[in-house]
Amino acid sequence: MRTSSAHPTGPIGSSGPTGTAASSAPSPAGFVREFHRAFGLETGSVPTEVPPTLAAHRHDLLAEEVAEVAEVAVDGPLDKIAHELADVVYIAYGTALVHGIDLDQVIAEIHRANMTKLGPDGTPRVRADGKVLKGDHYVAPDVSAVLRGQGWDPAGGRPAES
Incomplete structure (x- = not known):
């Protein structure tokens, strides 16, 4: 097990600040929901399209964070890379939240599909650059x-601007 006495809640993999095991820690969705509620930001309860101005705003936030990752990805210090990656995830979860999407469930479905990339013998197909292929x-x-x-209704359409 990897440990670090510098970790603010104790060794990595240990109980967190509330005494809960790390495996039962809140997902990013819970953290982002708490942030959105505390700051009066939009939240959705069922998957839906959002008004174009909100969609454009979320796009801009995500593009800004991805650009910050790109700036440090190759030769930035590891702590800066980790910070910028976490910001991308945070904004992505926020975007899902304003759309009313439970992103944890979507990620689970993507993971399920990705695991089927393995052949029946458990061998992956890998491109020369290391990308795993279908x-x-x-x-x-x-x-x-x-x-x-x-609860998504695909025929529901996009709401009007407010």
Whole structure:
């Protein structure tokens, strides 16, 4: 187990500040929901399109954070890389939240699909640059089904500007 006495809640993998095991720690979705509520930011309760101005704002926030990752990704210090990556995840979860999407469930579906990239013998197909490729047994994610399970109505359309 990796440990660090410098970790603010104790060794990595130990109990957090509330005494809960690390495996039961809140997901990024919980942190971002808390932030949005505390600051009076938009939140959605079921998957839906958002007004174009809000969608554009979320796009701009995400693009800004991705650009910050790109600035440090190759030769930045590791702590800066980690910080910028976490900011991307935070903004992505916030964007999902304003759309009313439970992103943890979507990520689980993407993970399920990605794991089918392994061949029946457990061997991956890997491109020369290291990218894992889809094999013959790949089963694409069904994100639409996940969103429908969260209450999404694909025919619902985009709400008008407020």
